[in-house]
Structures are given as C-alpha cells and as structure tokens.
Amino acid sequence: MRELVYTGFVSLDGVVDSPGGGPGEDHRSGGWVFKDIEFLPEAFSLKGEELEDTTALMFGRHSYTAFAPTWRDSDDHADYKDxxxxxxxxxxxxxxxxxGWGPTTILxxxxxxxxLKKSVGGAIFIHGSAELARRMSDARLIDRYHLLVFPVLLGAGKRLFSEADQDKHALSLRESASYPNGVVKLIYDVDG
Incomplete structure (x- = not known):
C-alpha cells in the first residue's frame, strides 16, 4: 500500500495556511514563515530530503490552483514538474x-x-491543503507527518488538525531536529 505523507510548515498553535502569504488569508499574520523567522538553509533541508521519497503529489482544490501556476515555472520546484x-x-x-505540470488526475x-493508496507505487506527499489534510487524517489515511514547527503563535488561520471529537491517533517519532532560529523538524509515523 502506498504511503500518504503530509508535509508542511506549521505554527506552534497548529496553523498551516499560506506561510508565504497570499490571496484568501483570513487573518492579519499571513506570510508568517518568512516575516519574522531568520532563514537558515539547514532548517528547510527537510524539503530537499523529501524529494527522494516523493513519487506523486496530492492537493486540495485551493492549494492546487494556488501552487500549480507558480510551481510549474519555478526553478525551486523543478523536481516536482513531471x-x-x-x-x-x-x-x-x-x-x-x-x-505543462505533469500528469494530473482529479479524485x-x-x-x-x-x-489510489492501494495502487502500486511509492509515497504520495500532500503539500499545504489544510482542509484536505484534516479530512484525510479524520479518515485515517495519512501514514506520516513531516512538520517544520515554527516558534510563533498565530491564533487565527487554517488548522492542520480537526477539532472533532474522535478516537485518539497515536504517533511514533521517526526523526527530530531543532535549529538556532527556533524551528523544530518533527517526522512522525501514524501508528496502526
């Protein structure tokens, strides 16, 4: 069975929306990743490391329409193109x-x-897509989380996890690292 992996930037209070800012922000702290946190390449190295495991990408509609036109022509995202x-x-x-952004299928x-998870192939990574991530988590379809947790409390914004009363999800820490700018890398496997 293929793994479904959520990867994202998250504030300490669980906000994952548009860390670079942009249209659709419903709070005043849009752009929070790049505004107040010192950029250290090693704190973002997880994104490059993920490429070795990524065989496909998954998005919700909003993230797809925001990312696709930009990432298609971005040198930073060239490895995702095909x-x-x-x-x-x-x-x-x-x-x-x-x-021009590789084969795309609507589910x-x-x-x-x-x-799709039952098909042959490797890991599928979800980028952004907070609403989709919550839905997939609630359906117990996410196998792993790759999180870069930022030392900021936003209060408002799209949340990574649902607030619904549901059964506990147990996670096992696979890897962690902390960086001088306060960012913490957490990689968790979902148990069971």
Missing amino acids: LPKYVVSTTLSDDALVE RSTDDVIE
Whole structure:
C-alpha cells in the first residue's frame, strides 16, 4: 500500500495556511514563515530530503490552483514538474488543470484516495491543503507527518488538525531536529 505523507510548515498553535502569504488569508499574520523567522538553509533541508521519497503529489482544490501556476515555472520546484499530481475535489473541472505540470488526475472522493493508496507505487506527499489534510487524517489515511514547527503563535488561520471529537491517533517519532532560529523538524509515523 502506498504511503500518504503530509508535509508542511506549521505554527506552534497548529496553523498551516499560506506561510508565504497570499490571496484568501483570513487573518492579519499571513506570510508568517518568512516575516519574522531568520532563514537558515539547514532548517528547510527537510524539503530537499523529501524529494527522494516523493513519487506523486496530492492537493486540495485551493492549494492546487494556488501552487500549480507558480510551481510549474519555478526553478525551486523543478523536481516536482513531471511527477504525477492528484487533486481531491468535487468541483474542479478538467479544463481548470494547469498545462505543462505533469500528469494530473482529479479524485472526487475519499474512496478514490483509498483506491489510489492501494495502487502500486511509492509515497504520495500532500503539500499545504489544510482542509484536505484534516479530512484525510479524520479518515485515517495519512501514514506520516513531516512538520517544520515554527516558534510563533498565530491564533487565527487554517488548522492542520480537526477539532472533532474522535478516537485518539497515536504517533511514533521517526526523526527530530531543532535549529538556532527556533524551528523544530518533527517526522512522525501514524501508528496502526
């Protein structure tokens, strides 16, 4: 079975929305990753390390429409260009897919994600996509979390985890590191 891995930048209070800022921000702290935290390349090395395991990318509709036009032409994201992409959306149409950014498939339901996980292949990484991450977590479909936790409390924003009353998710720490700028890398496997 293929692994589904969530990777993201998260504030200490669990906010994952648009760390670089941008349209759709519903709070005044947009751009929080790059505004107040000293940039240290080693604190972001996880992103390069992930490329070795990434065989496909998955997005929710909002993240796909934000990332695809930018990442397609970005030298920083060139390694993602030809990877298969999956967009989980009930509303995105085929004619809204971005040309020239590798093969892209629209998945219409959680059941479609379950079937994809049963297919042959390697790890599928979810970038951004807070709403999708919550839905996949609640459905027990995420196998691993790659988090860069930033030393900031935002109070408002899109949350990584649902506040629904549900059964406990146990996690096992696979790897961690801390950096002088206060960023902490946490990689967790989801147990069971």
